[in-house]
Amino acid sequence: KAGVTQTPRYLIKTRGQQVTLSCSPISGHRSVSWYQQTPGQGLQFLFEYFSETQRNKGNFPGRFSGRQFSNSRSEMNVSTLELGDSALYLCASRPELHSGGTDTQYFGPGTRLTVL
């Protein structure tokens, strides 16, 4: 099976612009989560989508949004970019086969966003 794919891999934007990142989960996986990784803050949870519905949400401003399509592919959008949004954005998927929290989360390679 193909792994989690993220596009684009690298992105450079300027302050005030908006950006959309895309994630294709492993085939058959219905849960997609997004994380922001920075040297100072580490790995921070943005949100999780399951069956096109946002199920969990981290502590990020409303400029960060996401959605999931019927084929489980997901996008996240960041509006009005700030310098501090420069980070590696990671997407992860899991199958949701087990309700007991035992499913492994599989990560994509990330999108490196640089805001100038």
Place this chain on the structure above:
Amino acid sequence: GDSVTQMEGPVTLSEEAFLTINCTYTATGYPSLFWYVQYPGEGLQLLLKATKADDKGSNKGFEATYRKETTSFHLEKGSVQVSDSAVYFCALSASNTGNQFYFGTGTSLTVIP
């Protein structure tokens, strides 16, 4: 709420040294515990996991035992290699918190020849 605490890094070891990276957790339910590894320029990869108390996860010479009495899941390897240089993340997931993953801050390991 649920959380994971990892030992601070960075950690620098000589090749063939013994590695321990401490991880403790706080959880209201019965979590599954994970160790992920991130090599430079890549996403996170699952290293090992344990889904119940006293389970031992192992992979590539790394081991970790789920200790409920001490709420710990320490990562160990008997003899590290230069190729083990990476950042290691401890994480938990539990059904009572919607299966959300909680990650530690990561521990950077550098192995020198």
